[in-house]
Amino acid sequence: MTEVALSVRGLSKSFSGLKAVNNIHFDLKKNEIMGLIGPNGSGKSTTFNTITGIIPADSGSVKVFGEEVMGRPPHEISSLGLSRTFQNTRLWRELTVLENLMIPPKNQFGTSVLNALMPWKYKKQEGELIEKAYTILKLLEIEHMAENYASELSGGQSKLVDIGRLLMSDAKILMLDEPVAGVAGPLTEKIFQTLKKLRKELGLTILIIEHNMDFILRKGIDHIVVMANGEEILNGPPDIVRQSLDVIDAYLGE
Amino acid sequence: MSEGSDPMGEDPNFFETIGAPLSKFVIVKTFGAAFKEFFSRALDKIERKEIDVSSPTGKVYNYVHLIFFVLFYPFLLLGHMVSGFTEVISTETLHRFPKGRRDKVLQDRIFIVGMTIVLVLILIQPSDPSKKLFVISFLVFLICYYSIMAMGLNIQTGATGIVNFGVIFFVGIGMVSSAVLSTKGISLFGLKIILDPISSMLVGMVISAVVGYLLAYPGLRLRTDYFAIITIALGEFLKRMLLAEPTFQTDRPWGSSIGISNIPAPFKDALDNNRFGIEYDTILALIAIIFMVIVLVISKLLLRSPYGRVLRGIREDEQVVASYGYDVFKYKASVLAIGGAIFAMAGSMWVWKVSSIFPGSIAVITTFYVWAAFIIGGKGNSKGMILGASVIAITQYSVDNLSTISLAERPKTFLAVLDFFFRIIAVDIGGAIFGDSTWQNSFTSREDAMVDTSFIQLFIVGALIILFLRYMPDGILPELPYTPKSESHGRFEDEELLIEKMRKTSQVYTKEEKT
Numbered sequence: 001m002t003e004v005a006l007s008v009r010g011l012s013k014s015f016s017g018l019k020a021v022n023n024i025h026f027d028l029k030k031n032e033i034m035g036l037i038g039p040n041g042s043g044k045s046t047t048f049n050t051i052t053g054i055i056p057a058d059s060g061s062v063k064v065f066g067e068e069v070m071g072r073p074p075h076e077i078s079s080l081g082l083s084r085t086f087q088n089t090r091l092w093r094e095l096t097v098l099e100n101l102m103i104p105p106k107n108q109f110g111t112s113v114l115n116a117l118m119p120w121k122y123k124k125q126e127g128e129l130i131e132k133a134y135t136i137l138k139l140l141e142i143e144h145m146a147e148n149y150a151s152e153l154s155g156g157q158s159k160l161v162d163i164g165r166l167l168m169s170d171a172k173i174l175m176l177d178e179p180v181a182g183v184a185g186p187l188t189e190k191i192f193q194t195l196k197k198l199r200k201e202l203g204l205t206i207l208i209i210e211h212n213m214d215f216i217l218r219k220g221i222d223h224i225v226v227m228a229n230g231e232e233i234l235n236g237p238p239d240i241v242r243q244s245l246d247v248i249d250a251y252l253g254e
Numbered sequence: 255m256s257e258g259s260d261p262m263g264e265d266p267n268f269f270e271t272i273g274a275p276l277s278k279f280v281i282v283k284t285f286g287a288a289f290k291e292f293f294s295r296a297l298d299k300i301e302r303k304e305i306d307v308s309s310p311t312g313k314v315y316n317y318v319h320l321i322f323f324v325l326f327y328p329f330l331l332l333g334h335m336v337s338g339f340t341e342v343i344s345t346e347t348l349h350r351f352p353k354g355r356r357d358k359v360l361q362d363r364i365f366i367v368g369m370t371i372v373l374v375l376i377l378i379q380p381s382d383p384s385k386k387l388f389v390i391s392f393l394v395f396l397i398c399y400y401s402i403m404a405m406g407l408n409i410q411t412g413a414t415g416i417v418n419f420g421v422i423f424f425v426g427i428g429m430v431s432s433a434v435l436s437t438k439g440i441s442l443f444g445l446k447i448i449l450d451p452i453s454s455m456l457v458g459m460v461i462s463a464v465v466g467y468l469l470a471y472p473g474l475r476l477r478t479d480y481f482a483i484i485t486i487a488l489g490e491f492l493k494r495m496l497l498a499e500p501t502f503q504t505d506r507p508w509g510s511s512i513g514i515s516n517i518p519a520p521f522k523d524a525l526d527n528n529r530f531g532i533e534y535d536t537i538l539a540l541i542a543i544i545f546m547v548i549v550l551v552i553s554k555l556l557l558r559s560p561y562g563r564v565l566r567g568i569r570e571d572e573q574v575v576a577s578y579g580y581d582v583f584k585y586k587a588s589v590l591a592i593g594g595a596i597f598a599m600a601g602s603m604w605v606w607k608v609s610s611i612f613p614g615s616i617a618v619i620t621t622f623y624v625w626a627a628f629i630i631g632g633k634g635n636s637k638g639m640i641l642g643a644s645v646i647a648i649t650q651y652s653v654d655n656l657s658t659i660s661l662a663e664r665p666k667t668f669l670a671v672l673d674f675f676f677r678i679i680a681v682d683i684g685g686a687i688f689g690d691s692t693w694q695n696s697f698t699s700r701e702d703a704m705v706d707t708s709f710i711q712l713f714i715v716g717a718l719i720i721l722f723l724r725y726m727p728d729g730i731l732p733e734l735p736y737t738p739k740s741e742s743h744g745r746f747e748d749e750e751l752l753i754e755k756m757r758k759t760s761q762v763y764t765k766e767e768k769t
């Protein structure tokens with residue numbers, strides 16, 4: 001498993017002089033779970049936004065499964081098999097939880113105008129997707145909210161639905177921006193277990209942002225990139241990152 | 255709510271104890287009175303031989319009554335509608351339908367009751383007996399006309415969130431295409447092409463759809479509010495263009511813009527040897543109903559499908575929709591095209607109705623009425639559009655009717671009161687504040703003054719919009735949530751099943767991609 005799923009080279013973005021992301025390099029190998037950590041305002045979310053095309057990057061190169069995506073619109077990048085969540089959970093608020101889960105699946109027959117007029121064409125697929133959606137909701141322990149509007153959910157529940165949406169999308173690369181902030185402890189554990197299991201069974205590649213470093217170091221992640229002030233300061237396996245962080249802490253502590 | 259069965263476990267409040275029976279009483283009384291009045295009037299007129307029962311119009315008039323009473327009176331007696339209506343307004347609703355008006359069953363009932371009221375209102379419009387059928391046909395046509403436009407707007411603004419204030423622009427494209435293609439025709443490669451009314455309409459719809467699609471290119475790159483502002487200008491733009499258009503002018507060199515008249519309408523010729531005593535208006539009303547049903551079915555199919563779901567996602571947060579791989583721009587452009595075609599259809603219908611068109615037909619105020627229907631009906635709900643359109647059409651017609659019905663039937667006192675108030679509000683106070691009239695010559699009685707109905711219409715519709723936005727912002731029938739149940743509900747337990755499912759769906763997709 002040495003194939004690279006996501007390759008980032010020299011990615012930079014500044015906001016009116018502020019270097020939010022400065023010359024970031026990393027390779028996300030296929031089937032790997034990578035953590036992107038760093039203090040508040042270190043440029044993690046901006047890195048996500050520039051990779052996915054939500055914000056145009058100033059310079060650098062991003063390759064998804066070997067294909068250059070810099071400068072392409074978000075929907076084209078996503079179509080290569082990459083889906084993400086946003087940090088400030090952006091559900092479709094006046095849609096039900098179930099509907100929120102039913103938009104992300106790719107290749108739905110009924111999403112073209114002509115097929116939409118012929119319900120029998122998409123009925124079977126729709127049924128399968130509903131089943132899948134309920135399975136995911138059950139797994140995330142929010143099945144009872146399926147028929148509620150997304151605007152009626154609590155903060156933690158919203159996060160869960162957001163993860164559910166991501167799982168529905170059939171993407172090969174999942175990018176999660178602080179997925180478990182505000183989610184209760186045991187459920188956090190379960191979500192991480194599920195992600196790891198899915199990764200193994202379905203060959204997914206996962207990139208997680210988390211700013212609680214101790215927390216993510218305990219989650220059994222393959223690879224960690226540490227950012228600070230837009231710079232990439234560390235890049236390596238958790239053990240080494242932890243030692244280096246201790247060194248940095250000690251250094252800064254003096 | 256009966257005793258002890260209150261699921262909320264709260265003390266029953268005033269409305270719960272007295273609201274339901276009170277509203278039931280009021281409804282039954284009003285319904286009863288309306289029907290008694292109507293029934294006796296019809297009988298009266300036939301007895302007094304004001305209607306010649308043997309004449310063709312008289313026959314139709316009779317049949318309409320007969321059908322109405324045979325079909326609808328039993329329903330009323332069965333109490334279905336009365337109970338439905340009570341549910342709408344009483345607080346019992348909250349317990350029986352926890353989702354409130356977002357419940358399908360309740361919505362169906364509201365719709366039936368609403369349409370019945372609409373029907374009653376159509377039938378009790380005061381009019382000359384010989385013109386009864388004409389009035390009914392006109393109102394039905396007007397309701398269908400507004401419904402179709404409102405449903406077009408509903409797909410664009412209600413579902414997708416594209417704010418379009420240029421309804422009349424697309425309607426105008428339909429009007430002009432229909433008028434020109436079916437009368438003067440166009441020259442293509444030296445061939446003079448004149449089409450029949452239906453084909454003209456279809457061509458107009460295609461033109462309007464293409465214009466809508468192309469409008470997406472400059473328009474949708476802008477922010478929502480700027481796009482809305484552009485669309486306001488479009489209607490006026492079309493009107494100005496028509497004013498300068500040679501096709502619309504007299505042959506004389508100084509010819510002013512007179513438009514096109516004697517525009518043919520579908521099946522009009524077939525009525526030449528009129529044996530059934532049916533006016534063309536009735537036929538056109540039927541055609542309008544058919545068109546409306548077609549648009550209703552199409553818009554329901556679209557909005558209920560995965561396509562409609564993506565549209566609603568775009569309305570809520572288009573960036574997230576894009577980051578799940580959907581080309582938001584293409585979806586919005588397709589919506590502008592579909593809406594454009596629907597608006598153009600309405601435009602052609604209007605041309606058939608009045609059989610003439612001139613630049614003044616592009617009345618920007620139409621957009622306002624369609625928006626009112628959209629807000630009152632309930633954005634996001636196709637059926638709601640019909641209710642909203644009915645409210646607008648009936649208001650418009652009733653107010654117009656006040657000044658056009660024969661003098662004998664005109665409710666003089668009512669008009670005088672209206673006149674008095676509107677004079678004071680609009681002319682005296684308004685004039686004194688904004689105009690050049692002085693306080694001295696304001697507030698003088700003008701008994702001769704006749705009320706101008708157009709601003710009463712605007713006043714009522716405006717008031718309705720404000721009231722709805724304030725007290726019922728979702729409209730009469732709000733958008734329905736999407737709530738299909740899972741078949742294996744509750745049987746799956748763990749992620750094994752999920753993994754299996756995910757593997758299955760991704761297999762389905764890869765298979766699909768290959769073919």
Ligand SMILES: Nc1ncnc2c1ncn2[C@@H]1O[C@H](COP(=O)(O)OP(=O)(O)OP(=O)(O)O)[C@@H](O)[C@H]1O
Nearest residue numbers: 015020038039040041042043044045046047087211
């Ligand atoms: N759209 C924007 N416009 C201007 N400045 C921005 C924008 N987005 C981010 N920034 C700035 O870029 C810097 C990095 O922000 P970013 O959101 O990437 O941080 P983060 O690492 O995700 O922080 P957190 O852990 O708090 O989420 C911040 O200083 C922020 O103010």
Ligand SMILES: [Mg+2]
Nearest residue numbers: 044045046087
């Ligand atoms: Mg962030």
